[in-house]
Amino acid sequence: MTGPLDIRTAPRQDAHTARPLDAGTARRRYVAVCAWFWLPLGLTIAPLILLFTERGMAMAGIAGFFAAHSLTAAALELPTGGLSDVLGRRAVLACAGALNLIALILLGLGTTGWLLGLGMVLMGAGRALSSGPAEAWYVDTVHAGSGPGADLRTGLARGSSATSAALAAGTLLGGAVPWLIGLGPGLGARLSGATSGLVLPLSVPLLLGAAVEAAFVLYVLTALPEPPRPAAALGDVLRGIPATVAGGLRLGGRDALVRRVLLSTGAVGGALAAIELLTPGRAAALTGASESGAVLFAALACAGFVCSAVGSHLAPLTARLAAGGERAVMVSLGAAAGGLLLLGVTAAFTGAASTVLAGVGYGLVYLGLGAAGPSENDILHRRVEGAGRATALSVQSLALQLAGALTGLIIGFLPSDSPSLPWLLGGAALLAAALLWIRRGDQRTGIAGSGRP
The missing domain is CATH 1.20.1250.20 (MFS general substrate transporter like domains)
Structure with missing residues (x-):
């Protein structure tokens, strides 16, 4: 008998999860996950600092936002890696996407320093959560279907290529969208006025990124099957994380x-x-x-x-x-x-x-x-x-x-x-x-x- 704090991580036993995916299918889904995850972050590269400036933030404050992001990601790297090994790749990867979704909304609509800082902290947490589950899922799936001697380099290379391509496309799109909005006569001013200053032209790429993150979470939950994992109580999960961290x-x-x-x-x-x-x-x-x-x-x-x-x-x-x-x-x-x-x-x-x-x-x-x-x-x-x-x-x-x-x-x-x-x-x-x-x-x-x- 289990208590209310038990976490059931085993997926439903059906034909889709009982049989491991073949290497080609696993590779395609891994590549898609890489592209879906990094495209929204690419959308922020060009407009983010300019958006902070438009919101009235000084350079010292902007530097503080990025420091908060980096320190959060560094502090959570090992604990979240252990969490993925204990709870499962799919759940942690979906959580990373959800945190990034919230972060992008806060960064796109936030008008105060604490909201923008919170957005950067959440994005750092999402970055830490994402730094292993997708690749670990791919390797686990290929090994389950084809054995430990199966080729991994091709899939890893294509995933890395998809990441870079998504960042490149996001960078171009994130820079072009505010510029295109500015081409419309008074469009940017009307957009800002209609939203009481919440949405600026520079906000639009981040909000587009939030929409992509929502699609990413749905894709992860539906397209990344995992083998059944034993049910774990919350205390067991928390006790298992330090052991995996120490091993790392x-x-x-x-x-x-x-x-x-x-x-x-x-x-x-x-x-x-x-x-x-x-x-x-x-x-x-x-x-x-x-x-x-x-x-x-x-x-x-x-x-x-x-x-x-x-x-x-x-x-x-x-x-x-x-x-x-x-x-x-x-x-x-x-x-x-x-x-x-x-x-x-x-x-x-x-x-x-x-x-x-x-x-x-x-x-x-x-x-x-x-x-x-x-x-x-x-x-x-x-x-x-x-x-x-x-x-x-x-x-x-x-x-x-x-x-x-x-x-x-x-x-x-x-x-x-x-x-x-x-x-x-x-x-x-x-x-x-x-x-x-x-x-x-x-x-x-x-x-x-x-x-x-």
Whole structure:
């Protein structure tokens, strides 16, 4: 007999859930989930900071909003990864979408600092909840239907490509919609007046994103079947989370390959932080005005996502040409390091040639990172047991975010009269990560933490 606080996580026993999905169907649904989840977040990239400004927020307040988002995501990464391993992938992923839906509504309609801050906190919580369940569901489903030796890299690559493509499309759409509304004579003013200032042209992309999030939640609940899980009381769920978190933290110490994946992910986080912090100012300096610089930055961001999608799509081919996933990671991170170093070298110069080389370097960074990701995750999934898979992905995401935050702090203290230095430091970090993979990895077929040979 169960009490009122018991949580029933086992899905209904029918033909749809009793038989595992085939690999092709699981791959298509995983790709769709990646695209549906990241499209709304892409819609916020172009208008969000401008919307905060329109709401009367100072730059200090805006920085505080983003800090609240990052700190919330970092603090919840491991606990929510453990929650996914205990409760199930589908429930946690749907909860992530629901939190993002509420967050986007608050950000789109909020007019006070506390509402906007709450929206960013909820978005950070949704980001933490999402950092493993979809991929863990895909790997679990493929293993259940085709065995642990089934190909994962192709599906992971396509999911990563779909993520980048959705972010690119969302960035363009999020920037274009307010501009198109502004083309209509007085349309923006009428929209604001009709809603008593709640809905501004810059709010519309976020509200569109909320509608997409609603569709995402429905898709997750209906299209991602899971094998039955035993019913768990609330106390058992809460007691199970620390154990899975502790297991996640021990992963890097037990397995050399997992440790390399985590260190490489940290280097990638530092590189991305450098690009995101430095590119807007460089774009504004290139165009001569902040407004035109913002447009250039949006175009560059979109191009970066496209390059990342292409790199992810080429990941299986890269692994074949490099004769293995580990060498593919080394080559891909080396290419990304070369791009970042090229950005550093050109930062001290002006002129058309320098601008073209910087553009090539920017694209090379994202192409290399896109190609490295699927091979890294393929290695990770082959070293980690299914019961801790989402936790392992959360540890990986935590490494990315913490390294990015630390890099941001370091860049803030670097002398402003050395424009190349931050770029070169980021490139050096990526180069060091690539060198980690020169040594051949542990060739044992055992799984980290399993105790099996």
